[in-house]
Amino acid sequence: MSTERTARATLTAIAEPGDTLLNRLIDHIGPAEAVETIRGGLLPDEMPVTEQEVQRLDRWRIRLATTDPTQDLAVCARFGGRLICPGEPEWPTTLDDLGPHRPYALWLRGPSDLRHGCLRSVAVVGSRAASPYGVRTAADLASDLADDGWTVISGGALGIDAAAHRGALAADGPTVAVFANGVDVPYPASNEGLFAEMARRSLLVSESPPGATPHRLRFLVRNRVIAALSRGTVIVEAEARSGALNTASWARKLGRIVMAVPGPITSRSSVGCHKLLREEGTILVTRPEEVIEAVGRIGADLAPPPHTPVLPRDRLEPVTRSVLEAFPARGQAGPAQLAAKAGVALTTVNAKLGLLAAAGFIERAPAGWRLTRSARQPHITTPETR
Structure with missing residues (x-):
């Protein structure tokens, strides 16, 4: 050695x-x-x-x-871990952006290659006391990002961090946890099963040797590593005073993309996100495509526009739809009235009325035709469009 x-x-x-x-x-x-x-x-x-x-x-x-560094290295080797140093093949060069705050070395546990995994990586972090909304959002974002080949980086904490790791694992994708303690110390203990699975399939990372226990300062200090390893950081939920905001601050200092997910304005868990969104440079994201657009290749990873709901009447060909649009929202209309309003021939209207009735849009009335109840509520689908 x-x-x-x-x-x-x-x-x-x-x-x-x-x-x-x-x-x-x-x-x-x-x-x-x-x-x-x-x-x-x-x-x-x-x-x-x-x-x-x-x-x-x-x-x-x-x-x-x-x-006793020899003992530390031997313990690390026994559980399948390794030490990586600056200049070695697995060392991510993005850590050098930290300058005087860069790690001296990193202790790793797990089969994934850290440098390769960080080439396309996003940090997803947030509150430990996460709401159900935050947990689901973090898990869904991480799952979709991992499914698209992006490594999800977080801190292994309760709440948003754990949800992000689990979401990535559920998609059978790469995820990295940066610890404030040794990679053989499961903290928090309730995440022990998660860490065991990550050690088997992904990667655990620490600046401290095996056996090291966490303390408050190290949680804040490790945030700079999370920010440096990733192309950008997504804050899913954060209270007014939150370690996740510290990660966002480091990301901004390092020139990384800072993103935040909005939440209910009445939720304490979203106060920090909304604070970030009021700051210049923070990008509002609600979908994985928007995250990828922010951190991906310029011009190659653009987010598609959100899909608008397709209503049953949208599927009609133009002339038939114009006849349907000529119906009053309430009341009845005869073929001649409909022809005049739609601007089509009476024979055309008579032909279209049968089609619209068969599709469930209209029905016969004493003095002509009228819209069915479902057609008056366009968001309700008809049997033909389900």
């Missing part, structure tokens, strides 16, 4: 993810020398640091004494 890989495994264990000081140190002297510098407690003279950064260096040195 290379010295660099061992060093990067070490750094994931001793420092919080995406630390700007540590990334500066790695850029300056490399990961292996960074570990030795932390062990010695002295930074290079040409790297000015603040008092807070000196304190972080002291914490890393203390943790280093109890870190």
Whole structure:
């Protein structure tokens, strides 16, 4: 095993993810020398640091004494996991957009290739306390996106995240969960079955080594990885204060597409989405086609216009429909009246009346013809058009 890989495994264990000081140190002297510098407690003279950064260096040195990267790598290998590092074939280059906040390395569990999966990927995130509307919307969006070959990325949390992962799996499509803990730690525990299925069919990702437990800061920090891995982020539901809004903020900083699904104006779960939609640059989406249009290839992934309902009368040929349209909404009409209003010959009207009656649009009345009840309510289908 290379010295660099061992060093990067070490750094994931001793420092919080995406630390700007540590990334500066790695850029300056490399990961292996960074570990030795932390062990010695002295930074290079040409790297000015603040008092807070000196304190972080002291914490890393203390943790280093109890870190065993060889053991972490062995544990990871036992459950079929792997460590990937910058520059390796599976490393997504989009993570480099994070600059001083990029990961030192990533721990993976599952058969999917991370870099390949992220070439066409969308993040679908939202509230943990999701409404039934939000859960169904997230699952339907993710299922349709996965069915169209897009990888669905989320955070593995309760609510919208879990619904998105399940929707993608239901379509037998790719999905990636970015954890705030080790990829062998099922958190939340109620999603353990979901994570087991993802480890078997898709991919679990973490910046922390096996066995690492989550804490609040890491949930916010991992959001930058979700945003960086994907071409765009869809917020399905989010309260006024929500981690999903943090993901949207990172997506915007990285130049990714930010999308939001509207919800009921009375729902707390949609307050954050509506806030985003009032901001310049956020795209309102309600269908998977609109998501794909936003993140797909220009000119090649355009969303088709929504289908308008086809009414029974829409299926009639033009002359027959003009005779039908000549009928009053209430009351009766004779053939001569209908001919004058439709602008067609009386013989034509008489021929069309039989067709319209057979199709259930009109019926005989004492003084002529009238619309049937179903024809007065055009949204109700007739037996011939069901």
